[in-house]
Amino acid sequence: MSNVPLIVEGETGTGKEVLAESLHDQGPRAREPFTVFDCTAVPPNLVEAALFGHERGAFTGATELRQGVFEQAHGGTLLIDEIGDLELELQAKLLRAIERSEVRRIGGKQWIRVDVRIIAATRRNLDEEVAAGRFRDDLFYRLAVARLELPPLRNRTGDIQLLAGHFWNRLAGTKMPIGDDFLAQLEGYSWPGNVRELQNTVARRVVLGDLIGGEALAPPSSRNLRPVPPIDGGASTQRSTRPSDPGDVIADVIACGLPLPRARERVLEAFERRYVKHLVDKHRGNVARAAAASGVALRYFQVLRARTKRREEGT
Numbered sequence: 001m002s003n004v005p006l007i008v009e010g011e012t013g014t015g016k017e018v019l020a021e022s023l024h025d026q027g028p029r030a031r032e033p034f035t036v037f038d039c040t041a042v043p044p045n046l047v048e049a050a051l052f053g054h055e056r057g058a059f060t061g062a063t064e065l066r067q068g069v070f071e072q073a074h075g076g077t078l079l080i081d082e083i084g085d086l087e088l089e090l091q092a093k094l095l096r097a098i099e100r101s102e103v104r105r106i107g108g109k110q111w112i113r114v115d116v117r118i119i120a121a122t123r124r125n126l127d128e129e130v131a132a133g134r135f136r137d138d139l140f141y142r143l144a145v146a147r148l149e150l151p152p153l154r155n156r157t158g159d160i161q162l163l164a165g166h167f168w169n170r171l172a173g174t175k176m177p178i179g180d181d182f183l184a185q186l187e188g189y190s191w192p193g194n195v196r197e198l199q200n201t202v203a204r205r206v207v208l209g210d211l212i213g214g215e216a217l218a219p220p221s222s223r224n225l226r227p228v229p230p231i232d233g234g235a236s237t238q239r240s241t242r243p244s245d246p247g248d249v250i251a252d253v254i255a256c257g258l259p260l261p262r263a264r265e266r267v268l269e270a271f272e273r274r275y276v277k278h279l280v281d282k283h284r285g286n287v288a289r290a291a292a293a294s295g296v297a298l299r300y301f302q303v304l305r306a307r308t309k310r311r312e313e314g315t
């Protein structure tokens with residue numbers, strides 16, 4: 001089975017990459033590279049070079065020779081993510097590379113042999129794509145030797161407790177229990193962003209504790225995603241209030257006219273920033289001591305600290 005191409009289908013965040021990597025890790029190619037290429041991550045005109053590589057001077061900007069992901073994955077597994085978004089012309093070139101197990105770099109003359117197991121992932125329904133003429137049927141049949149579908153999290157609610165417990169223990173440690181109310185909230189939500197969203201929600205809860213309420217689980221579309229002016233020392237703030245005064249931070253946030261969940265989040269961001277800074281300063285930069293004093297796992301404290309720093313830097 002280890003050389004058999006495989007298609008993994010499922011909505012975004014269902015764990016397609018996790019599955020592909022664990023298949024690689026458990027197979028005989030485990031010691032060889034596991035390479036991921038996302039067809040939507042580079043502009044369409046650069047996909048071919050990313051897949052097959054290019055010689056030096058092959059096109060403007062090709063200042064040096066570069067291997068493509070096929071060559072990089074030689075001996076191992078190549079996960080081609082979002083294959084359903086690949087243009088038809090490239091689908092033909094991909095099919096050729098898979099069928100003949102060889103690639104030619106752009107601007108190159110020779111064909112290079114590659115031994116790669118292909119796993120193709122997509123959030124699209126490939127049967128529909130083939131029927132609509134957007135996906136080549138010959139490539140589809142070449143890849144669909146084995147096919148797996150990862151159901152959305154809302155159709156496998158039994159997994160929520162397991163996954164949430166796993167993320168919680170990893171971030172908060174096992175001493176802090178996850179809490180039945182919170183679990184019940186998680187199990188009652190529809191998870192449009194699937195496991196990725198669940199992971200983020202658990203991380204937020206670990207950070208914010210009981211301060212996050214049920215509205216944190218509202219679908220993203222109903223959240224206010226408008227950028228709001230930075231508070232508490234943000235460089236571009238034009239407000240005259242002193243950032244060190246918590247009362248003023250709250251007044252600032254209220255004045256922004258945000259909906260309650262977003263407003264609460266802004267206050268908490270300001271609080272986290274001050275809290276972390278205070279403890280790290282108090283322990284003269286010793287993060288392990290600061291974390292111990294805060295009562296949360298060191299790893300979580302580090303995540304929190306990195307996040308508050310990123311916010312300060314506006315990234």
Ligand SMILES: Nc1ncnc2c1ncn2[C@@H]1O[C@H](COP(=O)(O)OP(=O)(O)OP(=O)(O)O)[C@@H](O)[C@H]1O
Nearest residue numbers: 010011012013014015016017018019123195196199
């Ligand atoms: N079974 C699992 N156990 C632990 N973590 C998981 C699991 N499934 C998914 N995740 C986590 O959820 C996030 C999304 O997973 P992954 O990237 O594999 O999803 P995907 O289906 O490939 O998403 P996309 O289509 O957006 O690329 C990752 O952070 C991953 O670590």
